[in-house]
Amino acid sequence: MAERRQRRDLTYDEVVDRAIEIAQAEGERGLTMRGLADACQVTPMALYHHVENKEALLTAIVDRVVSDAIGDFGATDVDWRVDLTEFFSRFRQGFLDHPTAAQVYLRRPVLSPAMARCTELLFAAFERAGLAGDQLAEATDATVLLAIGSVANDLTRPNEIRRELLEHLDADGTRLSASIDVYSERDGDQRFRRSLGWLLDGLLEDMLGESAAGT
Amino acid sequence: MAERRQRRDLTYDEVVDRAIEIAQAEGERGLTMRGLADACQVTPMALYHHVENKEALLTAIVDRVVSDAIGDFGATDVDWRVDLTEFFSRFRQGFLDHPTAAQVYLRRPVLSPAMARCTELLFAAFERAGLAGDQLAEATDATVLLAIGSVANDLTRPNEIRRELLEHLDADGTRLSASIDVYSERDGDQRFRRSLGWLLDGLLEDMLGESAAGT
DNA sequence: ACCTGAACACCGTTCAAGT
């Protein structure tokens, strides 16, 4: 670091870029303001000129990740249900590809443009489904709960971890043991799509009183 | 701290008790090994004799919280669906009452006796519903996703926070604005129960091919 | 076995100063 000179060309975007790189390589604990400063070839305190504090930096990371994940996603001419599922699948995968961003999203609200856009897309999809008024917020709410849970679960619980849970069961607990092999082949995305399908079936049946289209 | 003497009566249970008290009062960031040591009237390093490290302590906290929350819960003679909903409601509430435990549960797998017992209870409920084989793990999986998501959402997103999201919407995004008032009256437990009902409806319809009992 | 005291290797951030 002895050869560090003043560089007045550091930008906000570069700081966020480097932060995402470090987070990908080292995880959230590995992303420190000091380490990030080194990567930017700058003193720790120089970062505070571009970013308010570490939490603001983390918000920027989540916004970037979500924005990249959903891309230019918009309504297509196919089934709203296909669109909605595709949207959530992208949303999910973006977070699974960026665990640090996911951890932040799971820990606190993230108020950002990309996040607001997600909400609009969901409302639009449910409007196309024929929902209206309070139903829109309720349907969005329910499906978002499932998506959040799916991200949290798939990010932190590898399939094999359930075997370790068996060690905490006493003799009379054998139901999980009998089903333990199911978890080895568990596919997170497929599991989410099926669960979302069930939730939509039940929700539409209740709200629209019609037998909804199958999964 | 000058009047701290050696006390050889400190127990594991007392350490966990004090830790939960501090976590309740100060939050997860406020729970430090040094602060916990003070509360136990002991030197920081004395704690490491009773607990392997901080992560092990957090696991103990989650186990205690979950164990207390589900209590002596078991199958009753009423509808399995009532039982299942009641179980999840307790599980949910336990975590909402103990945010620190919830944060740990959302961040990493928690392998403990109480957690294993939860899985057994869920499998048992779905057995009573008439499911068998792979269906048991799949139904448990789907409902757990929803429960995890509900905990994460209700713990970290106060109802009013959605209004702040509006500031990140540009002019053409007005769908959330139109529904924003729905979130003010949002009741987390009720919202979870309804969503769980929808998920169970869709799931049973698909797995058992019958029109399931209403919510 | 149970505990103390000092130290190590970190954190995020404030403050004062340079250009």
Add this chain to the structure above:
DNA sequence: ACCTGAACACCGTTCAAGT
């Protein structure tokens, strides 16, 4: 405006030593 350098007030944990 943009950056440096030193310092503050913390962390979890290791290590060596006491009883």
